[in-house]
Amino acid sequence: MATTPLTLDTFEPTVLSGGITIVDFWAEWCGPCRAFAPVFEQASETHGDITFAKVDTEAEQQLAGQLQIMSIPTVMVFRDGILLYSEPGAMPAHQLEQVIGAVRALDMDEVRRDIAEDERANTAGSGD
Numbered sequence: 026m027a028t029t030p031l032t033l034d035t036f037e038p039t040v041l042s043g044g045i046t047i048v049d050f051w052a053e054w055c056g057p058c059r060a061f062a063p064v065f066e067q068a069s070e071t072h073g074d075i076t077f078a079k080v081d082t083e084a085e086q087q088l089a090g091q092l093q094i095m096s097i098p099t100v101m102v103f104r105d106g107i108l109l110y111s112e113p114g115a116m117p118a119h120q121l122e123q124v125i126g127a128v129r130a131l132d133m134d135e136v137r138r139d140i141a142e143d144e145r146a147n148t149a150g151s152g153d
Contacts, residue, residue, distance in 0.1 A: 109131065
């Protein structure tokens, strides 16, 4: 499976589409990005049920800015539209596999309950 290029217009519909989406923020001039690219591509071949996407931060500066991408490569992992992981830095294949395994193992009903509880606590604590 090949990776999917994302733009400002396609980012949100892609990450909100359900399932797992892993996004690599990169740039052509970035050495660590070039080193990580084959690891990311290999994972996309191994995990056909996951959407692997790439954002060229040079071409998509507005999107990178909105997402506060300060360092590249940065990997973000979404599941069912929820951001579960965001870390800068290239990672070896075994680490990417660990992230994928951890995201697959999550009980998303429990994640949604935790988010709802956090939101209620923040609203109650704000004094509004």
